Amino acid sequence: MYAHWESCAAQAEESHWGYPEYLASLCNQEVVSRTQKRIVRHVKEAKLTPGKTLSTFDFKAAKAVNAPQITALADNIGWVKQAHNLVIFGPSGIGKSHLACGIAHRLIEQGVRALFMSTTALVQKLQQARQAYRLPEAIAKLARIPLLILDDIGYVKKDDAETSVLFELIADRYESSSLIITANQPFGEWDQIFPDNNMAVAAIDRLVHHATIINIQGNSYRKPKV
Numbered sequence: 001m002y003a004h005w006e007s008c009a010a011q012a013e014e015s016h017w018g019y020p021e022y023l024a025s026l027c028n029q030e031v032v033s034r035t036q037k038r039i040v041r042h043v044k045e046a047k048l049t050p051g052k053t054l055s056t057f058d059f060k061a062a063k064a065v066n067a068p069q070i071t072a073l074a075d076n077i078g079w080v081k082q083a084h085n086l087v088i089f090g091p092s093g094i095g096k097s098h099l100a101c102g103i104a105h106r107l108i109e110q111g112v113r114a115l116f117m118s119t120t121a122l123v124q125k126l127q128q129a130r131q132a133y134r135l136p137e138a139i140a141k142l143a144r145i146p147l148l149i150l151d152d153i154g155y156v157k158k159d160d161a162e163t164s165v166l167f168e169l170i171a172d173r174y175e176s177s178s179l180i181i182t183a184n185q186p187f188g189e190w191d192q193i194f195p196d197n198n199m200a201v202a203a204i205d206r207l208v209h210h211a212t213i214i215n216i217q218g219n220s221y222r223k224p225k226v
Ligand code: ADP
Pocket: 052, 056, 057, 058, 059, 061, 062, 090, 091, 092, 093, 094, 095, 096, 097, 098, 099, 182, 221, 222
């Protein structure tokens, strides 16, 4: 308001505004500027990969991607409010992470708080928390973020370490906060991620109960076009 009151007063004089209109205009500018700052802060906080937005995603080049479906998910925060999930399958380089970031970016612009993480990094973090007997606190902290993006869930290998922390996270978020998950492997191969088959089935059950599943097929965008 301090930055704008003089220019706004000049405009008020020129346009013959009364005091109420002047005050409303000044407050409106303040709201707009606060909203913009909040979005910038939340985008930064979400650790999205810079430049990966829906406006930089070439939908024409990605024939297998259902553009209206992606736009609907990005423009409607209802599914996050309802704690539903989104699972994006497809081979490496097809644009899964880019789409996940792009959707999250749009949702953040509409006031949703989000956090993008590689699943490997997240599992490591949760394992450290478990070793320090602080796993419930770590999971509770993540529960405060309505939308968590777990990128490349398939890169987590059950024999690397104890990945049951991942199950605990999924179970904790079930019907209370949303997940976007990107994966190279279909559900049928998720027993390679979780310590045992039962846990894989239980995790998938909770994920898909309220979820949109997107399966993108095609060639990597990274490969040179011929
Ligand atoms: P994935 O996560 O499926 O392995 P990425 O989302 O990382 O793939 O995509 C690989 C690279 O190609 C990234 O740099 C991404 O921005 C780019 N890319 C993929 N598909 C598209 C597209 N349709 N339009 C623009 N860039 C794309």
